[in-house]
Amino acid sequence: MADLAGKTALVTGASRGLGRAIAERLAADGALVAVHYGTNKAAALATVAAIESAGGQAFPVAADLERDDGVDVLFDGLVAGLGGRPLDVLVNNAAVFGEGIDASEEHFDRVFRVNVRAPFFIVQRALSLLPDGGRIINISSGVTWFAVPEVVYAMTKGALNVLGRSLANTLGERGITVNTISPGITRTDMNAWLDDVPGAPEGVARIVALGRVGEPVDIADAVAFFASPDSRWVTGQVLDVNGGLYLGPKAALHH
Known part of the structure; x- marks a missing residue:
């Protein structure tokens, strides 16, 4: 596909996991991709190398x-890499995992700084670079509609859902669409328990209608839709991309 030929994109947290898959997909669709990373430079360079070896274009941007000053540092690197070009697609993917009700104030503040504060101010700064008709895509989580012990993390993702709806309404006059993707149980570093806990993938498969664990590419393909011209009439939405998680019993209930 070449839906994004001549376009540019920023993917935060793109050195591995969902972010890397999203960056690779947008690059495959023709975009020049800014691959943001926090500390893992080697992983970010590996993502850029993979994109370039597949015939795409990308450059790394470091920012904690x-x-x-993280957002300022991010945009200094982004603007330099874009070389005067606009930013057509923004994907807020970077996040850190949060703890439960016993979380310390320090941990609570850290999770909210990365997962909520950063996306808000990244959008704020990006608005001067985004052309009319641009795309903003936020990566949320299914933990906004089913309960998990890690309440701090879940709270941050709920905030992203609200941010997306509000921004969609505010930015609609410029033709900028804002959508949110809510992944289900997906194989990433954050979900290392899928490999560490015996029988975990099989257990997940039993509660997913399509019968398997999600893969990063499943999420990346949904992002590609929201980034493409095909999504021009879709905004303010939260899309569950989870293979049919927790839809109900798969077998008939007998009373």
Whole structure:
């Protein structure tokens, strides 16, 4: 596909996992992709190399989004890499996992800084670079509609859902669409338990209608739709991309 030929994209947290898959897909669709990373430079360079070896274009951008100056550093690198070009697609993917009700104030603040504060101010800064008709895509989580012990993380993802709806309404006059993707149980570093806990993938498969664990490419393909011209009439939406998670019993209930 070449839906994004001549376009540019920023994917935060793109050195591995969902972010890498999203960056690779957008690049395959023709976009020049800014591959943001926090600390893992080697992984980011590997993502850029993979994109380039497949015939795409990308450049790395380093910024620690936990720091006060993280967004400033990000945009310094982004603007330099874009070389005067606009930013057509913004994907807020970077996130850190949060703890439960016993979380310390320090941990609570860190998770909210990376997962909520950073996306908000990234959008704020990006608005001067985004042309009319641009795309903003936020990566949320299924934990906004089913309960998990890690309440701090879940709270941050709920905030992203609200951000997306509000921004979609505000930015609609410019033709900028804002949509949110809510992945289900997907094989990433954050979900290492899928490989560490015996029988975990099989257990997940039993509660997913399509009968398997999600893969990063499943999420990346949905992002590609929201980034493409095909999504021009879709905004303010939260899309569950989870293979049919928790839809109900697969077998008939007998009373």
